[in-house]
Amino acid sequence: MQNNALTPPPGSSSARPPRGRPREFDRVAALATATRLFWIKGYEATSIADLTEAMGIGTKSLYAAFGSKDELYAEALEYYYTTYEGLVWTRFRKASTAREAALAFLEDSAIAMTGGDCDLPHGCMATLASVGSDGHAELAELIRATRAGGFDILKARFDRAKIDGDLVLAADTTKLARFVQIVQSGMAIRARDGAERAELHAVAEMALSGWENITATVDQGMEREA
Amino acid sequence: MQNNALTPPPGSSSARPPRGRPREFDRVAALATATRLFWIKGYEATSIADLTEAMGIGTKSLYAAFGSKDELYAEALEYYYTTYEGLVWTRFRKASTAREAALAFLEDSAIAMTGGDCDLPHGCMATLASVGSDGHAELAELIRATRAGGFDILKARFDRAKIDGDLVLAADTTKLARFVQIVQSGMAIRARDGAERAELHAVAEMALSGWENITATVDQGMEREA
DNA sequence: TCCTTTATGCAGTGATCGATGCATAAATAG
DNA sequence: CTATTTATGCATCGATCACTGCATAAAGGA
Numbered sequence: 001m002q003n004n005a006l007t008p009p010p011g012s013s014s015a016r017p018p019r020g021r022p023r024e025f026d027r028v029a030a031l032a033t034a035t036r037l038f039w040i041k042g043y044e045a046t047s048i049a050d051l052t053e054a055m056g057i058g059t060k061s062l063y064a065a066f067g068s069k070d071e072l073y074a075e076a077l078e079y080y081y082t083t084y085e086g087l088v089w090t091r092f093r094k095a096s097t098a099r100e101a102a103l104a105f106l107e108d109s110a111i112a113m114t115g116g117d118c119d120l121p122h123g124c125m126a127t128l129a130s131v132g133s134d135g136h137a138e139l140a141e142l143i144r145a146t147r148a149g150g151f152d153i154l155k156a157r158f159d160r161a162k163i164d165g166d167l168v169l170a171a172d173t174t175k176l177a178r179f180v181q182i183v184q185s186g187m188a189i190r191a192r193d194g195a196e197r198a199e200l201h202a203v204a205e206m207a208l209s210g211w212e213n214i215t216a217t218v219d220q221g222m223e224r225e226a
Numbered sequence: 227m228q229n230n231a232l233t234p235p236p237g238s239s240s241a242r243p244p245r246g247r248p249r250e251f252d253r254v255a256a257l258a259t260a261t262r263l264f265w266i267k268g269y270e271a272t273s274i275a276d277l278t279e280a281m282g283i284g285t286k287s288l289y290a291a292f293g294s295k296d297e298l299y300a301e302a303l304e305y306y307y308t309t310y311e312g313l314v315w316t317r318f319r320k321a322s323t324a325r326e327a328a329l330a331f332l333e334d335s336a337i338a339m340t341g342g343d344c345d346l347p348h349g350c351m352a353t354l355a356s357v358g359s360d361g362h363a364e365l366a367e368l369i370r371a372t373r374a375g376g377f378d379i380l381k382a383r384f385d386r387a388k389i390d391g392d393l394v395l396a397a398d399t400t401k402l403a404r405f406v407q408i409v410q411s412g413m414a415i416r417a418r419d420g421a422e423r424a425e426l427h428a429v430a431e432m433a434l435s436g437w438e439n440i441t442a443t444v445d446q447g448m449e450r451e452a
Numbered sequence: 453t454c455c456t457t458t459a460t461g462c463a464g465t466g467a468t469c470g471a472t473g474c475a476t477a478a479a480t481a482g
Numbered sequence: 483c484t485a486t487t488t489a490t491g492c493a494t495c496g497a498t499c500a501c502t503g504c505a506t507a508a509a510g511g512a
Contacts (some may be wrong), residue, residue, distance in 0.1 A: 020456075020457030020458025020459070020508080020509060020510075021457075021458045021459045021460085021507075021508045021509045021510090022458080022459080022508085022509065022510095023458085023459065024459070024460075024508095042356060044270045044271060045270060047498080047499070047500085048499080048500060048501080049498085049499090049500095057460085058459095058460060058461060058462085059461095059500090059501075059502085060459075060460060060461070060462090060501095060502080061459065061460060061461090063500095063501070063502080064458085064459065064460085065459095068500080068501080069500065069501090127415060128356065130268060130354070130356060130418075144419060147419065172428075175425070175428045175429070175432065176432075178416070178421075178425055178428070178429060179428075179429045179432045179433065181412070181416075182409060182412030182413055182415070182416055182429050183408060183409060183412055183433075184412070185411070185412035185415040185416065186407070186408030186409055186410070186411035186412030186413075186415075187408055187412075188415075189353060189408075189411040189412075189414075189415075190404070190407075190408055190411065192356075193370060193373065195404075199401070199404055200408075202398075202401045202404070202405075203401070203404060203405045203408050206401065206402075206405045206436070206440045207405065207409075207433065208436070209436035209439040209440045210432070210434070210435035210436020210437070210439060210440075211436070213435040213436060214432045214435045214436075247477070247478040247479045247480090247487075247488045247489045247490085248478085248479065248480095248488085248489080249488090249489065250478095250489070250490075273468080273469070273470085274469080274470060274471080275468085275469090275470095283490085284489095284490060284491060284492085285470090285471075285472090285491095286471095286472080286473095286489080286490060286491070286492090287489065287490060287491090289470095289471065289472080290488085290489065290490085291489095294470080294471080295470065295471090
């Protein structure tokens with residue numbers, strides 16, 4: 001949860017200026033390049049050779065600056081989230097109702113996953129990340145936690161909507177948040193397969209077209225099931 | 227599309243019985259074991275050493291029987307589909323309306339993705355397959371084609387529903403099929419992350435709770451968007 | 453100027469990757 | 483029986499994996 005060995009604060013307080021030879025490359029730019037590569041190809045398919053070539057530095061500099069491949073990936077995932085989370089959550093936070101928030105989240109996800117306003121890689125780095133769980137337990141847990149964070153935000157917003165009054169108290173916010181999260185996850189897979197933005201946009205709208213039914217009848221729906 | 231080098235007919239017509247030393251292992255059982263391993267760990271994270279150990283055979287026998295890792299994966303994907311597609315599509319095919327078919331597909335997917343009635347690996351092998359596109363273009367295309375097959379089945383069913391009359395002619399069956407496919411894809415990711423069957427079951431129901439709104443207003447929804 | 457500190461380039465570490473050569477074992481055909 | 487055909491076990495291939503030791507270059511502090 002807190003900063004462990006994998007995620008040291010990147011721009012930690014530089015109390016004294018470094019005395020030796022200064023770094024010849026921009027660390028942030030290199031991290032951005034690494035992030036893009038991991039985003040596109042994933043952890044396992046991205047080799048150190050791929051990274052050093054794309055970043056324009058040698059392996060020694062990479063390890064001196066980032067420690068290991070795992071630590072670099074962890075920093076890249078953090079960079080990814082802090083840099084691009086606004087694309088997906090800004091309108092969500094401004095929305096006045098739970099439904100508007102969910103729709104904004106899915107619509108803006110559709111935009112972000114198809115390149116945004118620039119040429120971002122398609123798909124969601126956190127959703128599509130699949131680190132083989134052999135010896136990378138720490139990374140796998142970090143990725144799972146990142147995914148879980150999105151769910152928590154959704155559920156918290158829906159819980160607040162109950163207090164605000166725009167969501168009935170009987171609504172199951174956990175299931176609601178899971179549903180929205182699952183739709184976004186599915187969009188990520190389609191985006192990686194080359195889906196157009198309009199397709200994902202339409203899906204965002206269709207997903208919430210039954211909002212009133214969902215929020216009002218989800219519990220009695222479970223009773224009907226049993 | 228047709229059988230290429232990667233997918234020779236496994237049980238092709240044995241015109242004459244083999245003359246030499248018979249194989250000491252069951253090829254189908256070995257393929258089933260390999261399929262399960264690929265299903266759980268994916269293509270890249272599953273090594274030949276992992277496979278030979280799990281299958282209980284040597285590398286020479288593996289290559290003699292299956293050709294290469296790529297060809298083995300292709301056969302495993304085919305085995306996966308032909309063996310388990312019934313879990314997901316049987317009730318779908320029997321359904322009398324498009325909505326019932328879609329609901330059956332999502333509900334049965336929820337069951338299959340959480341182990342079915344035995345201890346199947348969680349998640350969908352085809353959906354979660356992510357072969358790094360470096361030098362494995364043929365496999366990547368095969369996987370994309372497998373995913374596309376599911377979409378085609380859904381869309382064909384919805385198109386038929388228009389003729390049957392239980393779906394309005396104005397409905398956009400392409401978007402409808404994409405939506406259902408995306409929900410199922412998202413379920414696969416959640417299943418791999420350890421989702422309970424009940425959670426995915428609830429999502430299947432929620433996804434189709436706006437069916438009447440979707441099928442009736444999807445086009446005017448697009449107009450409202452523009 | 454000299455000394456310390458840091459970064460870089462190059463070569464190379466052991467390990468593992470997918471895949472093979474070779475000798476041998478085991479079966480059938482004659 | 484012998485000859486032929488096939489499967490297997492063992493050792494190993496070159497390539498690549500993540501990663502590091504060592505010598506050198508380049509900066510600041512004194």
